[in-house]
Amino acid sequence: MQLDTAGPTVALELHRFPCPACGSDLRYDPATIGLVCAHCGHAEPLDSAPRPLTEFDLRAAGDAALPASAMEEVRVATCPSCGALIEYDAALHAKECPFCASPIVSDTGVQRQIKPQAQLPFLLTEAEARQAMAKWLGRLWFAPNDLRQYARADRALTGVYAPYWTYDAATRTAYSGQRGTVRYETRHVPVTVNGRRQMAAQQVARVDWRPVRGQVARDFDDVLVMGSRSLPKRYTDALAPWDLSALSPYDPRFLAGFRAEGYTVGVEDGYGEAKQAMNAVIEGDVRRDIGGDQQRIGQLETKVGRLTFKHVLLPVWLAAFRYRGKSYRFVVNGRTGTVEGERPYSTVKIAFAAILGLLVALAIAGLMIAENS
Helix, strand or coil, X not given: CCCCCCCCCCCCCXXXXXXXXXXXXXXXXXXXXXXXXCCCCCEEECCCCCCCXXXXXXXXXXXXXXXXXXXXXXEEEECCCCCCEEECCCCCCEEECCCCCCEEECCCCEEEEECCCEECCCCCCHHHHHHHHHHHHXXXXXXXXXXXXXXXXXXXXXXEEEEEEEEEEEEEEEEEEEEEEEEEEEEEEEEEECCEEEEEEEEEEEEEEEEEEEEEEEEEEEEEEECCCCCCHHHHHHCCCCCHHHCEECCHHHHCCCEECCCCCCHHHHHHHHHHHHHHHHXXXXXXXXXXXXXXXXXXXXEEEEEEEEXXXXXXXXXXXXXXXXXXXXXXXXXXXXXXXXXXXXXXXXHHHHHHHXXXXXXXXXXXXHHHC
């Protein structure tokens, strides 16, 4: 199946909901899983229970045949440093990018996108995310003290719903290969025993190969691919696993007061990454089906039947710091508190550790000499 690899460049709007009591903006509160007014305290619970979700045919997306109801137009601002697409707020003329802390100037433009079909709401409050980050930083002994103090300062974290694609696929794979069966045979080889040469029996492994053919089937469910490149892949991979069974149908009220990043990896390009993950699983299935002690895979021919996707939003707390001219980023899973990030190394601390290690080694050596004398 050939798919168009050119994906759209899109982003999501900032959603606002006025308080019915005082008119101020309501904000989604992870602690109560509901909308809360910071001005008057009015609260409205939200239903985050998972329900059956709509999925779209990926081939229809490749043919630009999605229904009009699946699309929307939004305004965006682009970070010139990391390329993140930031939701545009007409009341602001300049912002700081939540992904790299670089200043950006609002550059509006209407773009067409695939609507999200589901989200995982935030469960961690900003205070809980900051606590998780501070604990993680405390384990980074070689990080400079001033960076740790700067990062731990009472600076606001940014809650961002990150764009992801999930893919479902029904696959059937025909394969050819070889099954290897290990057998042992006795071989006599010359050895030296007590200075004398003699022959000794030795067990040698031999592999008997025979050709095999077969077929395996695998149904994939929710193969997850990040829909942007604003964060390094190792960051987003480290935030896994995500409890995708808790996805609920998209409700913009869960985004109230939060940012939502636009996807820059189109649904067809995302499928290319998902297919690599699927192929690795299929290869494991084939090896198990071949059986024997060893396997050789010759040819694989995979046919994909049902192939669907969803656009989902997953919650991430972000902290981006400019330190000595460079950006350092920390990300926190908005549901589990898992933390990943980057940091500079303190040359003073590394030198001190090296000197301390040398002194310990010298002390141990001195004790050993004293005991032997």
